[in-house]
Amino acid sequence: MIKLHLDAEKNLLQQFSEQQSKRAEQEPLWLTDIREQAQQNFQQLGLPHRKVENWKYTNVSKLVGKGFQVAAINAMDSIDITPYMISDLDCYRIVLINGQLIAEHSDLDLLKDNVTVNDLATAFATSGNSIEEYFDKVVDYTSQPFASLNSMFFNNGLLLEVAKNAILDKPIHIINISQNTDADLVSYLRNLWLIGKNSQVDIIESHHATDDSCHFVNALSEIVLQDNARCTHYKTHFINQASYHVAGIHIAQQRDSYYEQQSFALSGELVRNDIQVRLQDLGAECKLNGLYRAEDNQHIDYHIIVDHQKPHGTSIENFKGIMDGSGHGVFNGKVIVRPDAQKSDAQQMNKNLLLTKRAEVDTKPELEIYADDVKCSHGSTVGQLDEDALFYLQSRGFNAETAKNLLVYGFASDLINEVSIQPLQQLLKQEILSHLPLVSHFEELV
Amino acid sequence: MLEIKDLKATVDGKEILKGINLNIKPGEVHAIMGPNGSGKSTLANILAGRNGYEVTGGSINYNGHALVDMEPEIRAREGIFLAMQYPIEIPGVSNIYFLKNAVNEVRKHHGESELDAMDFMKILKEKMKLLEMKNELIYRAINEGFSGGEKKRNEILQMLLLQPKLAIMDETDSGLDIDALQTISKGVNSLRSAERSFLMITHYQRLLNYIQPDFVHVLARGTIVKSGGKELAAQLEQEGYAFLDNAEAI
Ligand SMILES: Nc1ncnc2c1ncn2[C@@H]1O[C@H](COP(=O)(O)OP(=O)(O)O)[C@@H](O)[C@H]1O
Numbered sequence: 001m002i003k004l005h006l007d008a009e010k011n012l013l014q015q016f017s018e019q020q021s022k023r024a025e026q027e028p029l030w031l032t033d034i035r036e037q038a039q040q041n042f043q044q045l046g047l048p049h050r051k052v053e054n055w056k057y058t059n060v061s062k063l064v065g066k067g068f069q070v071a072a073i074n075a076m077d078s079i080d081i082t083p084y085m086i087s088d089l090d091c092y093r094i095v096l097i098n099g100q101l102i103a104e105h106s107d108l109d110l111l112k113d114n115v116t117v118n119d120l121a122t123a124f125a126t127s128g129n130s131i132e133e134y135f136d137k138v139v140d141y142t143s144q145p146f147a148s149l150n151s152m153f154f155n156n157g158l159l160l161e162v163a164k165n166a167i168l169d170k171p172i173h174i175i176n177i178s179q180n181t182d183a184d185l186v187s188y189l190r191n192l193w194l195i196g197k198n199s200q201v202d203i204i205e206s207h208h209a210t211d212d213s214c215h216f217v218n219a220l221s222e223i224v225l226q227d228n229a230r231c232t233h234y235k236t237h238f239i240n241q242a243s244y245h246v247a248g249i250h251i252a253q254q255r256d257s258y259y260e261q262q263s264f265a266l267s268g269e270l271v272r273n274d275i276q277v278r279l280q281d282l283g284a285e286c287k288l289n290g291l292y293r294a295e296d297n298q299h300i301d302y303h304i305i306v307d308h309q310k311p312h313g314t315s316i317e318n319f320k321g322i323m324d325g326s327g328h329g330v331f332n333g334k335v336i337v338r339p340d341a342q343k344s345d346a347q348q349m350n351k352n353l354l355l356t357k358r359a360e361v362d363t364k365p366e367l368e369i370y371a372d373d374v375k376c377s378h379g380s381t382v383g384q385l386d387e388d389a390l391f392y393l394q395s396r397g398f399n400a401e402t403a404k405n406l407l408v409y410g411f412a413s414d415l416i417n418e419v420s421i422q423p424l425q426q427l428l429k430q431e432i433l434s435h436l437p438l439v440s441h442f443e444e445l446v
Numbered sequence: 447m448l449e450i451k452d453l454k455a456t457v458d459g460k461e462i463l464k465g466i467n468l469n470i471k472p473g474e475v476h477a478i479m480g481p482n483g484s485g486k487s488t489l490a491n492i493l494a495g496r497n498g499y500e501v502t503g504g505s506i507n508y509n510g511h512a513l514v515d516m517e518p519e520i521r522a523r524e525g526i527f528l529a530m531q532y533p534i535e536i537p538g539v540s541n542i543y544f545l546k547n548a549v550n551e552v553r554k555h556h557g558e559s560e561l562d563a564m565d566f567m568k569i570l571k572e573k574m575k576l577l578e579m580k581n582e583l584i585y586r587a588i589n590e591g592f593s594g595g596e597k598k599r600n601e602i603l604q605m606l607l608l609q610p611k612l613a614i615m616d617e618t619d620s621g622l623d624i625d626a627l628q629t630i631s632k633g634v635n636s637l638r639s640a641e642r643s644f645l646m647i648t649h650y651q652r653l654l655n656y657i658q659p660d661f662v663h664v665l666a667r668g669t670i671v672k673s674g675g676k677e678l679a680a681q682l683e684q685e686g687y688a689f690l691d692n693a694e695a696i
């Protein structure tokens with residue numbers, strides 16, 4: 001395993017130096033610095049293995065075995081995006097293929113007054129915008145080798161700026177499509193979202209693949225919420241059971257801002273989501289929901305840090321996992337309350353359902369509290385289906401399998417019901433229920 | 447309808463039922479009374495097929511079938527219904543979904559067509575009216591946030607919808623005020639017929655004033671120690687269970 005890692009690291013560093021000699025001519029100096037810094041960081045961290053604390057439960061050797069060739073961004077000229085749209089969803093659409101913004105499929109004109117959408121390459125080439133001020137400033141690379149790789153290799157990405165005071169009437173749906181032109185590619189996605197003062201926006205981020213081959217996405221997002229901004233961010237991926245999705249989402253919240261993320265990880269062979277929220281100023285509030293499900297040969301890992309840096313911050317985390325077959329889930333949630341962050345309120349809950357004896361989950365809530373006047377609670381549970389509830393349903397004529405499926409659905413339902421965008425809620429319901437055959441239509445479930 | 451012969455059962459290796467004999471014919475209403483911990487719920491649960499009980503002796507015959515080998519859902523579809531002492535809350539699954547599909551599972555089992563939403567609603571509304579149930583209760587998750595009385599009404603609602611052949615009620619009356627007791631009794635009495643049998647488990651005579659039994663049995667320490675007509679319930683109410691200390695099993 002270590003030999004595999006060393007070879008892959010060598011190969012990556014080699015790739016990087018070849019690219020960088022060409023790139024450095026086109027890119028601004030500050031970006032070159034960022035890339036080189038990331039390279040040094042990666043060199044130090046190396047590819048993760050199980051001796052590294054943050055990766056103890058997540059074996060990435062399958063992923064390391066892939067070649068890590070960067071996917072080309074010159075995507076197909078014409079691609080039918082209808083399969084990736086959410087039916088009945090009234091939204092502003094932004095489409096990216098392998099990290100490249102596809103203007104003809106995106107509602108850039110409609111968004112114009114409220115939201116500026118740019119591809120990163122264009123933004124880098126233009127001076128006098130805010131990108132230099134924010135880009136790479138939010139991400140924390142500590143034990144994040146995949147974030148380092150992203151900064152080394154990303155070709156393009158999305159810059160989204162929500163204007164000050166803008167209140168969006170419809171959600172923005174960002175469709176990320178991964179397209180393999182060859183085997184063993186990795187698609188690097190990079191996002192910078194600036195949510196302006198007093199603005200309000202709902203963003204759906206979905207990830208898809210064009211075919212049934214193994215797709216490997218490495219996504220890194222930085223999100224800045226300025227004073228009093230509100231953003232609800234839904235993230236989900238629809239990938240096959242042989243694909244990998246590694247995502248880092250780093251959020252910086254300014255005064256009285258509100259950030260909510262509802263994250264759904266219901267497919268993929270290996271999924272790792274690192275979510276890091278920094279409540280950087282007074283009164284910032286965040287809410288993180290997550291639902292994950294793994295069955296045979298699937299591994300889903302959430303690593304979360306919520307960092308209360310200033311007083312009167314609030315954070316609520318509610319994560320639930322369903323482990324079936326030999327599925328493996330990991331939840332690691334750390335809450336930090338800095339000495340300055342008096343009157344912080346931090347709640348964290350992680351509940352897991354193990355449906356088989358082979359299923360596994362590692363859950364570790366952590367609190368690091370350096371202030372004395374705070375309210376913090378955390379808890380985690382790992383349990384099986386309630387025998388009494390199963391019997392209750394069976395005693396009313398439901399067979400054992402249906403009874404089980406109803407209970408599993410019931411376990412997940414509060415998180416699904418919190419999705420307030422109905423067409424997305426329906427889609428997620430269908431996704432969950434596709435694994436839980438029931439006696440009749442789910443519309444009546446709740 | 448139901449023939450229980452010398453039924454013995456253990457929980458966690460401890461013998462709870464020590465040879466129960468009971469014969470219920472179509473149309474009969476039987477009441478089982480007895481002190482706490484005497485095994486009443488154990489008997490009811492074994493009849494409904496709940497896990498965790500081991501039948502170590504005797505037999506249960508239900509309309510010609512050996513009951514012990516049947517899955518609980520098959521028993522339910524074949525007409526056994528247990529109104530539970532402690533109805534279970536199930537988050538995320540709406541009561542109406544539960545009720546409608548329970549009815550249709552039973553109908554399918556008997557080769558009948560499934561009820562569509564409209565036909566089902568008509569029947570449901572009528573039964574709910576009889577039980578004086580608030581409409582919103584059917585849109586909530588099963589029993590979630592229901593008061594004690596609402597849970598019990600919901601049990602009887604299920605009974606009215608599923609139209610069982612053998613209805614077993616485990617302490618349906620406990621925790622109910624007189625109004626609720628009357629309403630529930632009205633519901634139960636509406637089901638009484640020459641083909642349908644009832645087994646009512648209760649701690650108090652009160653319920654039996656509203657639903658009059660044909661037979662009363664006293665269960666104590668895992669056996670039926672006395673059987674009689676409804677006058678036995680009145681006697682128990684006056685004298686309490688103290689006489690049991692001297693009583694021999696019959
Ligand atoms: N699941 C169980 N585990 C252990 N003991 C049980 C269980 N269920 C019942 N018992 C025991 O069996 C005896 C009879 O209980 P139960 O049938 O509930 O009595 P009743 O309904 O007459 O009050 C009691 O001593 C009780 O503690």
Ligand SMILES: [Mg+2]
Pocket residue numbers: 486487488531616617
């Ligand atoms: Mg009892």
